[in-house]
Every structure is written in C-alpha cells, then in structure tokens.
Amino acid sequence: MPGLGTSFGRGGATTAQQDLINADAILIMGSNMAENHPVGFQWVMEAREKNQAKIIHVDPRFTRTSAMADIWVPLRAGADVLFLGALINYVLTEGKDFREYVVAYTNASTILREDFRDTEDLGGFFSGWDPEKKKYHPKTWLYQGSPEKEAGSGHEEHGGGHGKDRGGEAGDPGEHESDPTLQHPRCVYQVLKKHFSRYTPEMVEQHCGVPKDLFFKVAEAYCSASGPEKTGAVCYAVGWTQHSNGVQIIRAASILQLLLGNMGRPGGGILALRGHASIQGSTDVATLYDILPGYLPTPMFNKDADSLKDYINKHRCHTGWWANFDKYIISFLKAYYGEAANKENDFRFNWLPRVTGDHSEFGFWLDMADGKLEGLFIMGQNPAVGAPNGRLERKALAKLKWLVVRDMVEVESASFWYNSPEVERGELDPDTIATEVFLMPAAGSAEKNGTFVNTQRLLQFHNKGPEPIGDSRSETWFMYHLGRRLKAKAAKDPSPRNAPLNALTWDYSTEGAIAEPSAEEVMMEINGWTVADHKLVGGYRDLKANGSTASGAWIYSGCFPDKNKNKANMREPHGLYGHGWGYAWPSDRRIIYNRASARPDGKPWSERKKLVWWDENKKEWTGLDTPDFTKDKAPDYKPEPGAEGDAALGGDKPFIMHPDGVGWIYVSSGLKDGPLPTHYEPLESMFSNPLYPNCDINPAALKHERPDNPYASFNDPRFPYVLTTYRLTEHHTAGGMSRTLSHLAELQPELFCEVSPVLAAELGLHHGEYATITTVRGIVEARVMVTDRIKPLQVAGRTVHQIALPYHYGTNGLVKGDVVNDLLVISEEPNVRIMETKALLCDIRPGRRAQGKRALAELKSKLEQAA
C-alpha cells in the first residue's frame, strides 16, 4: 500500500473500524462499504446515529452505502483525483487547514530543490521524466539538501517493481531546510497550493459531472470535521486502487487528511478496506514478488550486489525507525537459515532468491500467454473469473505443462480446459490442451488452525472445528509437506544449488492423523526468539543485528511473546478499541501515529478527541491506545546532532517510520508516478485531460498493449459508454464461495447490468430482458436492470452514460453467467501494478449475444465498425 506507506510510513489502514464511531464526518469514496464490508459498516451507522456524523458517499452508482448516507455524489468514474484535488484546493484557498497540526506534524514547511518542476510547469509531467524509458528519475523530487541515493525497487530494467510501502527508500532527508511560516515559494505548502490551484469547483462541475453546489455541500460538510474538537475519517477500497492512478488517489486523500489534521486522532485516519479475510496479512508476509515479510525489499540480481552490508546501506535510513533495518533483515535470515547463517557468511544473504525480472502478477500472466511458463500454483484465487482479460488468462493456462489448483470447489480456473467460453467458442480444444491439471481439495477456515489479519492490521487466531473432510488439507499442510518432500529430495543431492534448501529451517511439529503442522509454531517463528535458548522475544525492540535473534516477520513480533501466550488468540476485549481481542501490528496499536492525537506539548488537542497523551508525573506516554511512540520520550525531547534512528526524532514527531518523523504531504521518494497526485484520464477515456491536454493518461502507467490485450482508441466511437465493475454483498469475489451455495446463490442468481432509464429509452433496452455488452476485448450478455440508481452525467457538454456490471459469475456453480472480467484489459498502475477495472469504454445493445462459435464473429464485426 504505497499510497499510505509513503504518506505516513506504514502500508496499512491507519485506524480501527470501531474508531469510526468517533468521527464527525465520514467520506466513503471508492468503496461500497455497506455491501462489501457490512460488518464493519455497523460503526459507520453508529457514528451516524450516536454522533450525528455526516456520511458522504461519492460513487457513480447509488448503492446500499448511498442509501445509508446523508449525501450522495454521483461522479464520473475515473475523475477521483480531480474531485479530491478540488477539496484540497478548497481547504487551501478557504484557509480551512488545521494550521498548528500542519506546521508541526507534516512536511508542509519543507523546502524543495530548485530544479524540481511541477506538472503545472511541464504540462502534466514532473521533472525527471524520461520519455524513452517511460519512467521518472526522481532525483529532483528530493528535499533541498537531501543526499541523493540510488532509488531501488523491483527490477527496474524490466519495467517492474512496486512502489514502496514505506517512505525514505531513496535515503535520508539529511539537513533539509524548512520555513514554518509556509511562505517560502519552494516550501511544500506553496508548491501544493500552486499544484492544485486549477482544481476548482468549476472544473469539478465540468469534468466530474458534479454540480458546483453539490461540491460545496460536500466540502463544507467534510472540511468542518477538523480542528481540535472535530475529526473526519476516509474509507476507501478497490474503487480507488483499481485505477491507473489508484495510488495517487489514495495520496490525495492522505494530503486532505493531513491538512485537516485528521491523522493519528480518534475518529480520523484512513481506513483501507480489504476485500478478503486476510489480504492485509498476505501483503504483510509478502505475497508480492519483490518484498520479503515485514516490508523488507527482496534483493535484486546485480542491483543489491552480493554483500549484505551494501544491501543494508541502501535500504537502511539513519534517522527514524528504519534505522533498525539491519536488525530485521538479519533476524529474518536467521529465521530462514538457522545455524547455517552467521556473521562470517553474511548470514547467508546470498542464498536469498534474487529478483531477476518482472514477476509481478501480470508480468507472469503475459509470460504464460507467451508460453514462457511451465507450471503454476493457484491457491485461494480464481483468475479465470476474477482477473482482467479472462480470455487471455484462460488461454494462457492452456499453455502450461502443469497447473495445481487448490480450492474448496472446482473453480473455473481448474475446469477451463473442458468448460470455458473458449471451449464453447472453439478457441480451445480439450483434446489438444497439454496442461496437466491437479485439483486438490482445500480445507475451509473452520477446519484448520490459523490466523486472519484483517483490514485493521488485527491478527486473529481461529481454532479448528471439525477435521477437514476426505483429502482436503490446509494450505499450511500443503506447503509444509511440499517443502518437506523437496528438502528430502535436495538432501540426496549435495550440489551447491541445493544448499539453501538443505539449510532452510523446516522443523514444525505435526499433529493428528493427517500430520497437520502446528500453526502456533509458525507464529512463534514469526514472532521471533533468541537463538541461544529459543526464548520468545517480547517484540521487535528485542531483535538484534548480531545474529543472536531470529524473527520471520518483524512487524508481527510481539504477537506470541511467551509459549503460553498467543496474543492473536486473546478473546477478552475491553475498551472501545477492543484491546484484549487479537493483536494489532505493530505492538497492538489500534490507531497508528497516535502521538498526533496530542499537541506538540503532549496534551490532548481537546478533551473530546483525546487518545494518547504525555503523563508528566510518570514521565511516559499513556492513554486509551498503546502509544505509537517511544514510551518515555518526552514531548520536548530534542535530538543531539548526529543522533541516529528513533533518537534522531524529536518528542513531537509522530510519524516515527519516516526519517523526518512527519506526515508527507509531498512524497520525495518511493513513488513511481510523482510526488503529488495529478489528474489523469483513465487509460480508456472519451475525454482528453482537461488540465493537461498533452498528457491524457498517467505517463508512468503500463498498458501492455498487444494483439491479445488491445485498448479502445481515445473517444472510440464504437464504445461510447463508460463501463464500471463492482461487487454485490450477496456474492464473494469470483464466486467460488457463493455461487456454489444455494442460500447465497438464490439472492443474486443471474448476471445483470444496471443502466439508466434515459439510456434504456435511447437504445430500446427493456427491464428484465437481455443486453449484450462489448469492449475491444470481449462480449458478454446480461439481464437488463433499468434503474434510477445510475444517472447520466453532464460532462464537458456531453451526456455520459455509465454502465455497471457485477463480476461474480462464471461457468460453474449453481448460478452461472458470462465472465464480466473478459471485458477488462490487463493494465498496471505503476506503483502497485494493479489493473484498471473501474473506468473503461464499452458498448451495449438490446438482446442476447450470439451463442457458441458465433460469439467471436459478433465481436469481430463489432470491432470492424471502426472504419
């Protein structure tokens, strides 16, 4: 989550859902929270009912979330930065910022380099754009006086790599200059003001389709939730992330929240709503190819060289919490390689696999489509339905030699070879597909011990109920026993390439008839121990850089501090934040950066909004949450010159992960598409960029345009409508866990498309009948739902019709339907490499699509309309 990571220091939601009850206003945008997070939404309802909080929902569709809101704002899909930028501009021009907070706790006063150029100077580009490599050299984005350091992330030569889930990757800010009066023309505040000066209410009216009066209604309602006595919270989900400028949308919200002084305070913050039970956990323990558990960068072939020292020098910051980087990587290596790792052999740093190319999600799917991949494991995913350009992905699966699918049911990703649109349409023939498919039954969460890490960084242990049925097994079982067999094989072959596998610690005890490995032992290894006696450490403060400690993922350290104390399994909540139930990383802090809930002098901003404060008698931080701060560091603490790490940050610096201890309105390093958010049009759009006509789309986004992944042309006459996809509360993502269950399947039994009565009348679409929707990539049919809940918008003198489709359906299960994601394109936002699903171009006509082989002919003739 580089949007939050670079702005505040950690890639996770900054608050807890329960804390929403303290908000005076809640802005829900890029999220249909009532439908997709109904349990957490109870806290929004509580804020509305008990606190009279204003609930604002900005969304192209009127959803069940809008139905609970006080204000609903229909927005043109993809115009989010324009809208948020206008809110930022409103705060700045109306003087609504929480000035004391902004000056003390953000980098608004920091002065930038003379050679930095804004998009306003360069027609939509920041300085440092390399048009040949199509990427930025971020040197000029640094603070004035910051030492330059090689920015490394991912395998840059292959166009890969993610943005950073933490700031400061490019080095220490050093002795940078600042102007607390915020008057210096090159200070962040003034640069920001200029950057957003053209994001006006008029611009919003013209290009977001939101009337000026409505914009002001939102601006007044939300921006009044600021200051010592009030706070406002922002909730978002994939409605923001799944855009070609998604990270920068989140950055815009971060800037707004910092200006309003809403971070680290009760009822404030940014809640990144995760779409599955443990998505936060999977990022924390690194399912991404270029980060290791705990947001440590995976070393790169060549770039990080061969020595641990060079790698640490590159990634360690001298000031702020990341000065501890060496402790975490060395403890991590000790957890991997145990006794085989010692100081003399660089803790076997060179055994860590290197990143050799672009192995991000779409990187390998495209490689697969090109026949460059032999085998694939699919676990907890159903890309044949859930991933963009499904046709390309299913055809890619047919080029594998082997495929392992682990799921509770036979999902479409396992049955693609005999039951898929491609088989129906004659593109794939079961007789000639050489892929050997292994479908292995997976145990459900109730059939195994383990943890979920939820949307608010909370580790929650779940205990096994019944034994898994038949041959179904947990993922832990599968990975453990696969590893065990691979190690047994490697043990017979002493060649050097097997040395890391031979040394890998893999000694979990197993229990029961099926030899299930102990999930608690895995957690203990993650928590960490002292190597000499295997005594569990109390937290990451106990980790050492000398090889005397081991820890699998430092951020979770503290979750299992004693053999009899699995904190993730605690079930006795107390207080509003539920301490005593589960364990929130880091250090059971429920609202992070909570030092900012007190004034610089350590007293709460107000009685109403108190959370954590300095106890002058006890000389320590105390309050309603675990302080996200060194407990005995006084508010008036001033670092000595040359101090390192946390000691280098003053007692009034709440964003302890950042080398300068403040929240970043301006991100000097760590992002690939600019230090400030800028409005760009979606990759497929009918409009030119109203701000920068010569820079329509995010220049750093990756399109992967190729014959099997084509794009509509700009303002394509064949595809005159905006397509947006979404989820329904009744189904779960790609449907494997809901289309197969009668009690859920009956609630939304068929694919439908939502269209406005105006569009329906124009095209002759009849409610309840069928319509065919096409994009350059695919063709689907759906029942027509004519509804007032989706409205045509007036944008730049044109009427924009948006068509909304839920994406849950596929060829298997009790309820079936065309795969909506066949309409989408594989594209990559530059920082997180995610596809754009929320704003594309499509066409719609009444009636069913041509069936069988004729479906492709229909699509082909549609595409030929171009001429």
Added chain:
Amino acid sequence: MSMGNGLPEVNGHRTTAFLTDSTLCIGCKACEVACKEWNGIDADGLEWSGHSYDNTGAVGASTWRHVKFVEHEPIAGLGGNAADLNSWAFSSDVCKHCEVAGCLEACPTGAIVRTEFGGVYVQPDVCNGCAYCVVACPFGVVQKNKDDGRAFKCTFCYDRQKDGLKPACAKACPTESIQFGEIESLRLDAQERLRELHSRGMTDAQLYDPKETSVGGIHAFFIVRGDPKQYNLPPKPEVPTVYLRDGWKASAIGSGLLVAGALLAFLSSPGKGRSGRR
C-alpha cells in the same frame, strides 16, 4: 430454563419480541441467510426477479425472514438518510406472532401453539397440511411447503430462545436493525427511537404496531419511513375469526328465518294438506 440474555420474566417466562428498525437496515440479507442456515430451510429457487435487489420475493414456507427493497428515484446530493427523501429503503419482514393469531385459531389439528415466549409455533409433526392457517393469516406469512404441503413459518427461533439465545436473524444483523428483547421494553425503545427520528426531520417515520385491530398486538413491530403498505405491512390487519360473530349473527338470522318460514308453511296450509290427502 436459562435466563442467559438477562430478560425479565413474566409469569415464569419471558414475553419477547422483535423490533425491526428499517431506518438502520443496510439490506445485506444476513438475516435471511442466518435464518435459513440455522433452521435448515431450502433455497426458494434461482430465479432473477428484476425487482430491485430482491430475488426471494416475500416471506413464505422457505423464507422466514425476507428483506424488502423499496425504491424511489434518488436525487444527486441526497443519500437515503436525508430527511427529504428515503430513496432506497430496506426492511426485513417476518412473522408477526400476533396476540390473536389467525393461523392458530384456524388450525384444526392443534399443530399451531403459542409458546411460553409469546410466539406462535407450527409443530411440523402435527401439521396435516390442511392449509386453513394459510388463508387465516392476515399478513400472508404462513405458506405451504411445495413438497409435502405442510405449513411452515418463522418459529421465533423457539429452540434458540429455549437456550437463552437471540433468534438467528437478530444475532446476525450487523447494524442492530433487528432488535430482540422483552416486548414492553422494546415498545418503549421504539417510541424513543421514533421521537428521535422525528426530531431529526424524518417526520415520515412511524411505528407499525397494530394493537387496535383484532390481531390485538404483535410480537414483531417495525419502524418504517413512509406508508407501511410499501413494506408489505397491511394498514388494518384483521383476524378472520372477527367476521365469525357477524357470520354467526347472519346465520342465526338466516336459520331463524328458515325455521320461521318452515313453521309458517306448516301453519298456513293445514287445509291444503288435508285436502291433498283427500
């Protein structure tokens, strides 16, 4: 018996009720699913209705909780919580468990009984499928099972209540739109909630709790905005047996007239008879 939920006892048992506050309902249908899961009810069918997001239609033999979706054209700027317009409302319907229950009165086999919690319970092992209850319910709640014709409806989670647990629907509701508790204290809560909604400008909010009609009060009352009819709540529900008094009167008069007529016939025509015999 367990008093696990701390509710007061009335005559040795708790008289309980649902308060379904539709102003808090987010339309997630967790109540419908929890009810079906707990009670082991089959799905209704996999037909897409096209009626808003409602594909289960109404309360029936295989849907004991049902979320009704009521749409009015939304206006940009106004969310559904705006006092001016309740553009998309959801309300979870259920058996009303009437004080004077038409189904119970009509049941000839004694299959339908009143429980110690005040609920109305159909004993599936006694029901013979005659369906008198189906036509006797003023709310259209009781329905015949498609397979064997027996009548089914909400049990008020009698089994759960016996164990001191909330009914499954109330337990699953994430926003406390479905509240469960002692009936009179819930009525007071409902009145207070109504005052609050009115003070917030939602003057169209009302409590649906027909005590004045022959059903004599219900164990599942509702707070809704606008006309209750749109939520499937009849304005004046009556137990069919109230028509019996008039019916008896009419039949009494009718039979009286018949008797009188017969007598008159006898009295007025003795001669003819006699003459006839002649």
